[in-house]
Amino acid sequence: MADTSEFSYGSHLQLDKLLSTQVPVSGRHDELLFIIQHQTSELWFRLVLAEIDAARSRLKAGDLRGALKALKRVAVVLYHLVQSWEVLRQLDPVDFLSFRGDLGEASGFQSWQYRLLEFALGNRERHMLDAHRDRPEAIAQLEAELSRPSLYQECLIVLDAGIGAEIPIEALVPGGGYEQQQAVLDGWAVVYRDRARHAELYDLAEQLIEIEDRFRCWRFNHVTTVERVIGAKGGTGGTSGVHYLRRMLDVVLFPELWEVRTVL
Ligand code: HEM
Ligand SMILES: N[C@@H](CC(=O)c1ccccc1NC=O)C(=O)O
Numbered sequence: 435m436a437d438t439s440e441f442s443y444g445s446h447l448q449l450d451k452l453l454s455t456q457v458p459v460s461g462r463h464d465e466l467l468f469i470i471q472h473q474t475s476e477l478w479f480r481l482v483l484a485e486i487d488a489a490r491s492r493l494k495a496g497d498l499r500g501a502l503k504a505l506k507r508v509a510v511v512l513y514h515l516v517q518s519w520e521v522l523r524q525l526d527p528v529d530f531l532s533f534r535g536d537l538g539e540a541s542g543f544q545s546w547q548y549r550l551l552e553f554a555l556g557n558r559e560r561h562m563l564d565a566h567r568d569r570p571e572a573i574a575q576l577e578a579e580l581s582r583p584s585l586y587q588e589c590l591i592v593l594d595a596g597i598g599a600e601i602p603i604e605a606l607v608p609g610g611g612y613e614q615q616q617a618v619l620d621g622w623a624v625v626y627r628d629r630a631r632h633a634e635l636y637d638l639a640e641q642l643i644e645i646e647d648r649f650r651c652w653r654f655n656h657v658t659t660v661e662r663v664i665g666a667k668g669g670t671g672g673t674s675g676v677h678y679l680r681r682m683l684d685v686v687l688f689p690e691l692w693e694v695r696t697v698l
Pocket of ligand 1: 472542673674
């Protein structure tokens with residue numbers, strides 16, 4: 435049926451615009467897959483960032499249940515992103531090489547939404563801003579993220595208030611990388627030892643573990659896909675490629691939540 439109404443499926447979703455943005459530069463068959471995999475990932479990153487922001491506002495407002503709802507959505511979208519590697523991991527190395535040269539120095543390293551996500555979760559390395567120097571809007575967003583508490587820090591503020599954990603102020607203020615703190619570990623231990631009494635804080639902690647678990651799976655699927663497709667070649671973004679990505683597997687976002695399991 436002809437689309438005569440002003441408001442329709444296509445207009446609401448701005449499909450004409452959306453579907454005009456898959457523009458292969460190489461003319462090679464598999465580049466469409468490559469573009470769509472990246473575009474869909476970026477769309478999901480966008481939702482994840484919005485949900486993390488919602489979780490942080492709700493935590494600030496004392497709405498722990500609302501924050502949990504947003505964090506559950508983060509986890510489920512991450513799960514979907516993990517599964518989505520099933521498509522790209524089938525990319526044949528020879529097919530990728532047929533258009534890799536056309537990508538120049540472009541690389542996922544330049545994904546500012548991914549970097550925002552890492553920063554929002556608390557993996558904050560200032561030098562990561564360097565990849566975005568040619569995009570002032572991205573730098574401004576990334577700087578703004580660095581100047582506010584990470585998701586984990588917002589959770590620690592709630593933990594501190596909830597059980598009087600006496601968490602040192604350095605753990606709660608934004609800025610650089612997060613250092614593991616004994617008082618934070620002790621605080622989570624109180625929660626885990628009495629789940630019934632601290633049910634909401636317990637659920638919050640377990641939801642963070644779920645998120646980090648799935649984020650690790652995403653990183654792992656990325657590394658394995660990269661190794662399947664380009665082996666140990668250096669990356670177009672100037673890193674050592676698989677070796678660099680493997681080092682990122684060691685990043686720990688919520689250290690005390692992993693540690694608390696050992697001390698219980
Ligand atoms: C054939 C598929 C892919 C290959 C061969 C590949 C390869 C690489 C390599 C070698 C790097 C290291 C940076 C560099 O020197 O370029 C990298 C980083 C990155 N890639 Fe991919 N990638 C692929 C697919 C994807 C997809 C689908 C995404 C989704 C958005 C993605 C997102 C990223 C991100 C965010 C980084 C930065 C990671 C970090 O700094 O921890 N990549 N990729
Ligand atoms: N870094 C990849 C190229 C690549 O995968 C890529 C290129 C342009 C835009 C996004 C990419 N995806 C992930 O890094 C490579 O070294 O082959």
